[in-house]
Amino acid sequence: MDMKQPFEKLVELHGATVLRVCRAVVGPAEAEDVWQETFLAALRAYPELPPDANKEAWLVTIAHRKSIDAMRSNGRRPVPIEAVPETPSPHGVPGSGDDGCGLWSSVARLPDKQRRVIAYRYLADLAFNDIAAIVGGTPAAARRAASDGLKSLRSRLVASQPEGESA
Amino acid sequence: MNNTELGPVDIALAPELITVEPEVLGRLHAGLAERASREGILDVAYRIVETPVGKLLLASTERGLVRVAYEREGLDAVLNTLSERLSPRILEAPARLGEAARQVEEYFSGRRHVFDLPIDLALSAGFRRTVLQHLSGIGFGRTESYAEVARAVGNPKAVRAVGTACATNPLPVVVPCHRVLRSDGSLGGYIGGLDAKTTLLRLEAAAA
Structure with missing residues (x-):
């Protein structure tokens, strides 16, 4: 199909996925702002996008840049990684009663690149080739970052889970 | 679930990342459009x-209303064509x-x-556009024949072309191609189907 779909269709098909990626990358509190900036920039550039482009990879690429902008303008990472905060982060999961042990906060404490690679691979379902083009480096390095991130998530979750309690 | 087996699937199941309520997307979409x-x-x-002749799609550019489409035209197909x-x-x-929705509601x-x-x-050019401009002058509750329209636009032999212009009217209801009938008084065709044409003509006959 070489016809260009109405932009409305892109929002319908990819809006939820892009929001999930934004949540994983900048945290739930700022995800919606980044989503808006992403789709606004996408709408502006859409007429120039080749009709056969991978639209989800294109949208995630824009979301990647917008999330970096958002984190820079706030002068901080979405959630501190140096230390596990004693008090709940103000940027934690709103209204979820997040006790700092949930999967989201584990994802948030991963090094930036691992967190992004995991989001782009497992929430947006992008290939490592596409992910490498977005985050830089080689596809093999992206694959390693995903694998290291998963390993790290696994050990954090095991450590935080009392025996016998199921997730 | 065994926590030591955390993998992609488990991440995909983390509800705080995955669950996207329709209201949230609706709100984001409205903010984006605004x-x-x-x-x-x-x-x-x-x-x-929603109207008595079914769902109508109203589409507008910065310049004005550009398309009115009946559901039977296939709303996805209509949007693809606009694209x-x-x-x-x-x-x-x-x-x-x-404002367009309010006026359509008032009309019905x-x-x-x-x-x-x-x-x-x-979406309309040349002779078809000339015909549409003439149609806008046919008043509520009145009708003309295809032949009369052809004469009015200065091309009395172009009866068939007038029919085509009506059949491809991008703004049915608002540009009243439903007010054009055959010379013998029968309905002719209509982009919204003959039932819709009949409904519009009855509505106008009753309200005129």
Whole structure:
């Protein structure tokens, strides 16, 4: 199909996925702002996008840049990684009663690149080739970052889970 | 679930990342349409309204109402055509069509006889456009024949072309091609189907 779909269709098909990626990358509190900036920039550039482009990879690429902008303008990472905060982060999961042990906060404490690679691979379902083009480096390095991130998530979750309690 | 087996699937099951409520997306979509409109990058806004002749799609450019489509035309197909012929920068943006929706509603309730909306004839050119401009002058409750329209636009032999212009009218209801009948008084064709044409003519006969 070489016809260009109405932009409305892109929002319908990819809006939820892009929001999930934004949540994983900048945290739930700022995800919606980044989503808006992403789709606004996408709408502006859409007429120039080749009709056969991978639209989800294109949208995630824009979301990647917008999330970096958002984190820079706030002068901080979405959630501190140096230390596990004693008090709940103000940027934690709103209204979820997040006790700092949930999967989201584990994802948030991963090094930036691992967190992004995991989001782009497992929430947006992008290939490592596409992910490498977005985050830089080689596809093999992206694959390693995903694998290291998963390993790290696994050990954090095991450590935080009392025996016998199921997730 | 065994926690030591955390993998992609478990991440995909983390509800705080995965669950996206329709209300959240609806709110984000509305905010996007509003900002895009304000920044002048929403080239085509559309809205779907319920009427006695079924769902109608109303689409508007910055210049005015550009398309009215019946559901039987296939709303996806209509949007695809708008994307190809006008611009792919299309969003459902009901607020941009508030006035058009209100006038259509008034028309179907018999309270409005004349549409007072900016019109964009970008989807129509040449002879067809000339015909549409003439149709806008056929008043509420009145009808003309295809032959009369052909004479009125200065091309009395072009009866068939007038029929084609009516059949491809991008703005049915608002540009009243339903007011054009065959010379013998029979209905002829209609983009919204003959039932819709009959409904519109009866509505106008009753409210005129």
